[in-house]
Amino acid sequence: MTEAPEEKEESLFEAPPMAEQERMCEAILFATAEPITIRELAARMPHGCDPAEALVYLRKRYEGRGVQVMKIGDAWAIRTAADLGFLMQKETVETRKLSRAAIETLAIIAYHQPVTRAEIEEIRGVSVSRGTVDQLLELEWIRFGRRKMTPGRPVTFVVTQTFLDHFGLENARDLPGLKELRAAGLLENRPPPGTLPGPESEDDEESTEGQSELFED
Amino acid sequence: MTEAPEEKEESLFEAPPMAEQERMCEAILFATAEPITIRELAARMPHGCDPAEALVYLRKRYEGRGVQVMKIGDAWAIRTAADLGFLMQKETVETRKLSRAAIETLAIIAYHQPVTRAEIEEIRGVSVSRGTVDQLLELEWIRFGRRKMTPGRPVTFVVTQTFLDHFGLENARDLPGLKELRAAGLLENRPPPGTLPGPESEDDEESTEGQSELFED
Amino acid sequence: MADDTFEEDTVSVAERLAAEALIVDVDGFEGPLDLLLTLSRTQKVDLRKISVLQLAHQYLAFVEKAKQLRLELAADYLVMAAWLAFLKSRLLLPPDPTEEGPSGEELAAHLAFQLERLQAMRDAAARLMARDQLGRDFFARGQSEMVTRVRKVTYSATLLDLMQGYARIRTRDEFRPFVMDRDAVFTMEQALDRMRGLIGYAGDWTDILSYLPEGWEADPVKRRSATAATFAASLELVKEGHLDIRQSETFAPIQLRKRDEARDRST
Numbered sequence: 034m035t036e037a038p039e040e041k042e043e044s045l046f047e048a049p050p051m052a053e054q055e056r057m058c059e060a061i062l063f064a065t066a067e068p069i070t071i072r073e074l075a076a077r078m079p080h081g082c083d084p085a086e087a088l089v090y091l092r093k094r095y096e097g098r099g100v101q102v103m104k105i106g107d108a109w110a111i112r113t114a115a116d117l118g119f120l121m122q123k124e125t126v127e128t129r130k131l132s133r134a135a136i137e138t139l140a141i142i143a144y145h146q147p148v149t150r151a152e153i154e155e156i157r158g159v160s161v162s163r164g165t166v167d168q169l170l171e172l173e174w175i176r177f178g179r180r181k182m183t184p185g186r187p188v189t190f191v192v193t194q195t196f197l198d199h200f201g202l203e204n205a206r207d208l209p210g211l212k213e214l215r216a217a218g219l220l221e222n223r224p225p226p227g228t229l230p231g232p233e234s235e236d237d238e239e240s241t242e243g244q245s246e247l248f249e250d
Numbered sequence: 251m252t253e254a255p256e257e258k259e260e261s262l263f264e265a266p267p268m269a270e271q272e273r274m275c276e277a278i279l280f281a282t283a284e285p286i287t288i289r290e291l292a293a294r295m296p297h298g299c300d301p302a303e304a305l306v307y308l309r310k311r312y313e314g315r316g317v318q319v320m321k322i323g324d325a326w327a328i329r330t331a332a333d334l335g336f337l338m339q340k341e342t343v344e345t346r347k348l349s350r351a352a353i354e355t356l357a358i359i360a361y362h363q364p365v366t367r368a369e370i371e372e373i374r375g376v377s378v379s380r381g382t383v384d385q386l387l388e389l390e391w392i393r394f395g396r397r398k399m400t401p402g403r404p405v406t407f408v409v410t411q412t413f414l415d416h417f418g419l420e421n422a423r424d425l426p427g428l429k430e431l432r433a434a435g436l437l438e439n440r441p442p443p444g445t446l447p448g449p450e451s452e453d454d455e456e457s458t459e460g461q462s463e464l465f466e467d
Numbered sequence: 468m469a470d471d472t473f474e475e476d477t478v479s480v481a482e483r484l485a486a487e488a489l490i491v492d493v494d495g496f497e498g499p500l501d502l503l504l505t506l507s508r509t510q511k512v513d514l515r516k517i518s519v520l521q522l523a524h525q526y527l528a529f530v531e532k533a534k535q536l537r538l539e540l541a542a543d544y545l546v547m548a549a550w551l552a553f554l555k556s557r558l559l560l561p562p563d564p565t566e567e568g569p570s571g572e573e574l575a576a577h578l579a580f581q582l583e584r585l586q587a588m589r590d591a592a593a594r595l596m597a598r599d600q601l602g603r604d605f606f607a608r609g610q611s612e613m614v615t616r617v618r619k620v621t622y623s624a625t626l627l628d629l630m631q632g633y634a635r636i637r638t639r640d641e642f643r644p645f646v647m648d649r650d651a652v653f654t655m656e657q658a659l660d661r662m663r664g665l666i667g668y669a670g671d672w673t674d675i676l677s678y679l680p681e682g683w684e685a686d687p688v689k690r691r692s693a694t695a696a697t698f699a700a701s702l703e704l705v706k707e708g709h710l711d712i713r714q715s716e717t718f719a720p721i722q723l724r725k726r727d728e729a730r731d732r733s734t
Contacts, residue, residue: 055316056314056315056316056331056334057316057334057337058316059315059316059317060316060317060330060331060334060337060338060606061316061337061338063280063316063317063328063330063606063608063609064330064338064341064606064607064608064609065340065341065609065610066341066609066610067609067610077337077339077340078337097273098273098276099272099273099274099275099276099277099278099280100276100277100280110610111280111610113277113280113281114273114277117273117274117277120274120277120278120281120294120295121277121278121281128622128623129622129623130622130623130624130628131622131623131624131628133632135622135624136624136628136629136632137632137633137635137636139624139629139632140629140630140632140633140636141633141636143629143633144633156636157636168622172622184657200625200626200629201393201410201626202394202626203395203396204396206397207394207395207396207397207405208394208630209394209405209630210405213367213404213405214630214633214634214637216367216380216383280608281608281611282608282611283607283608283609283611284607318605327607328608329601329605329606329607330605330606331605332599332604332605335599335603335604335605335606338606341602341606341609342602342603343602343603345600345602345603350497351497353592353595353596354588354589354592356592356595357588357589357591357592357595358588360591360595361588361591373581373584373585373588374497374498374500374585374588375497375498375499375500375501375581375585376497376498376500376501387627388627390625393626394626415601416600416601416602417595417598417599417600417601418598418599418600418601418605419598425591425595426591426594426595426598427590427591427594431587431591434587436583436584436587436588440577440580442574442577443569443570443573443574443576443577
């Protein structure tokens with residue numbers, strides 16, 4: 034007699050069908066940063082769900098697949114199948130930001146190519162370390178261009194196709210010019226303290242021209 | 251007779267069966283949050299694999315499940331099904347609220363790409379502030395495209411793969427309502443009356459300027 | 468629009484309220500086109516069937532009202548008002564066949580097109596933002612870290628880094644675009660190097676001009692630079708005691724001779 038009303042109450046909170054509960058477990062296991070316990074799963078799923086049962090189905094579904102539903106301690110997670118670990122080598126690649134010197138050198142080469150080491154040093158105002166150029170060469174972002182027809186016939190640097198691919202450019206000429214940099218707010222930065230004072234040279238009209246000349250074919 | 255040695259050589263590089271290739275794609279896509287291109291997949295999988303075909307099977311396998319295999323530009327990724335978003339409050343990332351100007355600018359770039367700043371301003375009837383473009387660039391939702399072959403060779407903007415990924419689009423052509431807008435002629439760069447016909451009638455400098463000046467600030 | 472079904476008097480009340488709100492809220496508009504678009508909504512018709520003449524009226528009335536209320540209107544609002552007044556006169560007067568330029572109808576059609584296009588982009592923007600979004604409605608993999616096996620360092624940089632780097636250099640000091648003018652400059656160091664190798668053969672007085680490097684004699688710009696550098700280098704060599712130099716009179720040829728120690732001693 035006392036059981037009847039309880040049953041009725043339960044039906045008000047009817048749980049989603051098991052297939053749906055399985056989908057929910059799948060999505061949560063996929064998206065969480067940490068392995069997750071049954072209790073946490075139950076707390077996140079709608080009232081009346083049975084994540085423990087859903088996980089049994091899910092686990093079965095992933096049997097023999099490229100990833101597995103695994104129990105880690107008392108929590109659950111999706112992990113790569115052990116036999117496919119060799120595919121994950123790329124995940125261990127460590128990415129580091131390029132140094133400021135390298136970025137600046139690379140920018141100068143991109144905007145002024147073909148350009149010699151002496152010219153880079155003149156533009157940056159400091160000498161270019163061997164390591165910087167070597168690093169850019171190793172990344173295959175720059176390569177040696179043709180020699181300049183000036184005394185000493187210095188070697189020049191140009192950017193590579195790999196560079197264009199990495200930066201999503203079709204052509205070095207697509208690099209935005211000074212005016213466009215300013216329009217995009219990238220020239221807002223005031224010169225750092227300690228550098229030459231004086232107004233931000235407004236005669237960049239001229240230099241823009243000089244630069245775009247280099248890009249004309 | 252001559253075929254025998256060839257066949258043998260081929261078998262040295264025999265690709266794994268398709269079911270196995272599917273597992274590999276599955277493992278690789280599960281392991282990372284970033285979309286992965288077919289090229290990257292091919293580079294990581296054993297010689298002779300055809301990830302494009304394997305992905306067709308994989309995508310089908312995940313139809314209706316809690317996670318989905320999605321195509322994003324020329325890359326692929328696994329994402330949770332959108333109808334289960336309510337389970338993920340914990341994973342939700344607060345995104346910076348975009349200004350109305352930024353949202354409109356983004357839409358114009360997406361629907362009109364490649365589009366120049368002047369064209370965006372023509373459509374919105376106001377100048378585009380620096381911060382707006384800067385913000386969209388920083389979100390990596392837009393990038394610089396190739397320069398337009400019109401006088402001044404202005405730089406253009408296009409949307410990125412990150413944009414497609416964020417809005418769950420397989421392709422920029424899948425933007426909602428794109429076809430209807432195009433059919434209604436609303437994606438045309440229609441010159442003001444009085445200018446020469448044709449979209450690039452820039453030689454009619456005088457009347458173009460005279461007209462558009464009225465709409466510029 | 469669903470509002471088409473509204474009663475006539477309801478519309479006029481709503482219109483009045485809207486017009487009042489406009490006056491108060493003039494700063495809230497993003498320029499004349501935005502304002503025109505808002506005004507056009509009071510016409511309660513499809514944007515393709517809008518009456519530009521009526522819209523011009525509304526806009527001009529708005530500007531008039533703003534003036535009465537002594538509201539500062541930005542210049543572009545006034546420019547638009549002037550243009551709309553012009554357009555209105557074109558639309559009202561019978562077309563003058565001798566008149567140059569586009570007809571009033573063409574101008575009106577273009578304005579209507581601009582309004583429709585802007586509205587379309589706003590709708591598109593709304594639909595875009597209403598889509599399921601990554602990190603809000605659907606999610607990427609949460610645990611992306613994997614077994615560490617191969618440790619390889621790659622370096623990354625974005626286009627933004629690159630451009631910011633370039634902007635940094637360009638704003639640091641007065642930027643001198645790199646031009647090829649160095650082609651025509653022969654430095655004193657280069658001249659010194661050259662002269663040191665040659666003076667061994669200069670036993671007798673020789674015209675300094677014969678020391679100019681090959682290929683630098685013809686072009687006047689190059690010749691000037693090479694002459695100056697060679698002269699300066701010669702003086703340096705005289706100072707170092709390797710060379711004698713003489714000039715018989717003003718503008719006469721300058722001559723060089725290797726300094727001979729034996730000869731020195733005899734004099």
